[in-house]
Amino acid sequence: MWTMGRCGCRAVAMVVLLLLAVPAWSTFVVEESALMVTSPESLKGKHQSAIGNFGVPQYGGTLSGTVSYPSVNSKACEAFPTDQFKSVPGQRPVFALVDRGDCYFATKVWYAQQAGAAAVLVADNKQEKLITMDSPEEDPAASQFIQNITIPSALITKDLGDSLKKALSDKEMVSIKLDWRESLPHPDKRVEYEFWTNSNDECGPKCDAQVEFVRNYKGVAQMLEQGGYTQFTPHYITWYCPQAFIESKQCKSQCINNGRYCAPDPEQDFSVGYDGKQVVIENLRQLCVFKVTNDTGKPWKWWDFVTDFQIRCPMKEKKYGPECAEEVIKSLSIDVGAVQKCMGDPNADQDHPILKHEQDAQVGQGDRGDVTILPTLIINNRQYRGKLDKSAVLKAICSGFEEASDPPACLSDTLQTNECLENNGGCWSSGDLTACQDTFRGRVCQCPLVKGVQFEGDGYTHCEAKGPGRCKIGNGECWQENRDGVTKSACQDDNAGCKCPVGFEGDGKNTTNGCVDINECTRRTKCQCPDCTCTNTWGGYDCQCGGDLLYIGEHDTCISKQSQPSKLGWFVTLIVLAGLAVLGVGAYVVYKYRLRSYMDSEIRAIMAQYMPLDSQNESQNHMADEI
Structure with a gap:
């Protein structure tokens, strides 16, 4: 039984709770x-x-x-x-x-x-x-x-x-x-969504449902985030303490930063259990975990921390608080020092940038109302209504993707019936290829992108591969056949259409008679020489010459395999040989003449040193007469 004094304290507490929980600016939007x-x-x-x-x-x-x-x-x-x-x-x-x-x-x-x-x-x-x-x-x-x-x-x-x-x-x-098709916007290929939550796990059935949801939804959330399909942001509601109550025991036990950021007492009883102040600090820690992991490119680790914290640090086991939380942070290889630095001093008489942002974000903008209910999901800036359940929430998030851009998680059997299974959804198909795409809002006929090759067409009756590599996808819808290990194809990567290869004729389409072999022999377009014998082959022909003759395809003629030189050839050869002989003799005579002249000159020079020559005496007498 409550005592009179205790009831009075509880009454004051409830007044403070009401002041905290119902800001004057709150508005509610009906979805x-x-x-x-x-x-x-x-x-x-x-x-x-x-x-x-x-x-x-x-x-x-x-x-x-x-x-x-x-x-x-x-x-x-x-x-x-x-x-x-x-x-x-x-x-x-x-x-x-x-x-x-x-x-x-x-x-x-x-x-x-x-x-x-x-x-x-x-x-x-x-x-x-x-x-x-x-x-x-x-x-x-x-x-x-x-x-x-x-x-x-x-x-x-x-x-x-x-x-x-x-x-x-x-x-x-x-x-x-x-x-409900337009209940949530679906403007592009990425869904932005927020989850407004609380670290308090002692608020009854709603808290239990929230804990269960986070555990069940964690895997899907991380997969969507890692694939770049979504941009997720966690938020935590905080209230401020009215100025008149800042120095009260109630506000001091529920608020940090001198009454700026508050949370209700978890048990709604100031005399037992945890205080709202501890909840605000833990909320801030979880926000800082998200900030630190987001700054390192791994925002999905927030889900690991929150689920592990719920399991390892519950209020009912008296483990809720910084010691247990930091053990969880360390176990996930998250920088504890960075988280502590982010949290700052809860006793400082000043605004905290992160918590101030949370209070500002609670205010509705555009079509979105203020966030006043916990837990709350906001998908593409529109508040989600309905059960906080993995399948229900995923269904809502999937409806926020642009048509035909749903990620694989949105195409599971538990979420929808695949309309493409029956008659290919009425869309174009060829073999294993199809233009039918089963989306959350129903099937659409859209030409596919296969192995980097984009098909083009209306998606209902026609789709055709375009660009380089198209022949690797169903051979570009062109004719192709293999015989004895040899493959012939009418598809060319640099050609949008189909063209039969040399030796074949037809439209080149992917049919049995798309390309038909040309019989060059019966059409007498090849192998026309008198001594030729023509045999048709697949995609070509074989021409043989009779006797000891060789077929020359360029001239469509036969020649002898052994070469026979002509008389003119022998005559030319003799003339060339004779010319070479004459040149040789002439060169030898010139050589001998120049050698002999050289030897005579050397001998005369030697002899002049020992006896005067006739020419020399005459030269001397002539010179004396002149003197």
């Missing part, structure tokens, strides 16, 4: 989906409906069914007979239309699901703008079934609800198509 009434004719048209914040909305898809309104238990606050809304085989699913009031929204949907409904439409009981149907935190019984709700639900206006009930009372069939 909607399209609802199309397809019959009766008088009600045909498009309406908006508010997506319930539980169950599994069919993001990226549609669901059609007929509407049923119960004559008894119209507010669905009690269980229905098990087959109340169960569809008959061969007929469309049944949507339960129920009235708002007397019990929680989640309770209505649960009872309708138990009775076989494929979806639930809750008709508002007053004229007002649409609101979001949320799961009841204050209802302990809801925790027993809320995670088992697997059908979509939506709130519709009172006017639309009255119109549907009137048509049903007039015995008219009411058919409706729920459309």
Whole structure:
């Protein structure tokens, strides 16, 4: 039993919690989906409906069914007979239309699901703008079934609800198509999403569901991030302490940085367990783990840290805190010093850049409302509504990719039916190649990219490989045949079309008679000389000459294999030899003459040294007379 003083303290604590948890600037955006009434004719048209914040909305898809309104238990606050809304085989699913009031929204949907409904439409009981149907935190019984709700639900206006009930009372069939294809934007080939969470694990069923989700979704999240398909950012909600309460015991136990960043007490009891201040510090640590790992190019390690921290450092085992957290950080080879530096001093009377950014990010921008509920997913800047479940969240994220750019994780059998399996989805195909691509929003016919070669065409009736390497893909849709180890092909990488090789004729297409061998022998286009014998071959011909003759293809003629020189040849040879002989004799005579002259000159020079020659005496006498 609570004591009077303790109750007073708890009352003050709850006042502070309310001040912290409901900032004056908060706004809430209702996420909607399209609802199309397809019959009766008088009600045909498009309406908006508010997506319930539980169950599994069919993001990226549609669901059609007929509407049923119960004559008894119209507010669905009690269980229905098990087959109340169960569809008959061969007929469309049944949507339960129920009235708002007397019990929680989640309770209505649960009872309708138990009775076989494929979806639930809750008709508002007053004229007002649409609101979001949320799961009841204050209802302990809801925790027993809320995670088992697997059908979509939506709130519709009172006017639309009255119109549907009137048509049903007039015995008219009411058919409706729920459309979630545009509930989330899907502008490009990458999905940006945020997960607003909390390190506190003592907040009851919602915390348990969050822990379970993180563990189950971790593998998919890391695969998407490592493949570059997504850009993920974790966020943590923090509140500020009102100025009037900064010095109070409550704010000091729940806040850091002099009341700037606060979190509610985990147990909502200041006298036991952990304080909100410890939660804020741990939230900051997890943000810094993401920053450090993101700076090193491995942001997906955040998922490893968070899941390991949940397992190794739970509050219930009194392990929650810095010692255990840093052991986990070390085990994952994350720089502890860098994380500590990022966290800074929680007692400093100044803004912390990371936590200040978190508070600013809580404020809605554009079509996105403020983040006021934990946990919350924001996908492509639009708040996700529905069950926090691996398959449901992945389905929503997959609907955020541009058409035909879904990653492999979005094409698993657990998420969709492959429309390309039956008749190739009505798209072009050739052998194992197909233009059918099964996406989260249905199949599309788009010419494929195979081994770096892009096919071009309309995707429905025609696709053709283009550019270098195209012959490696189905031989470019051209004729090809192999005989006795020899392959002939009509495909050429530098030619967009098909052209039969030399020795063949035809259109070159990938058919039995795409290229036909030309019989050069019967057409008498080759091997025409009198002594030739022609034999046709595959892609060519063989020409043989009779007797001792050799076939010369360039001149299409036969010549003798042995060469016979002519008389003119012998005559020319003799003349050449004779000329060479004359040149040799002439050279020898000149040589002998020059040698003899040289020897005479040398002998005369030697003799002149020892006796005067006649010519010498005459020369001397002549010179004396002149003197």
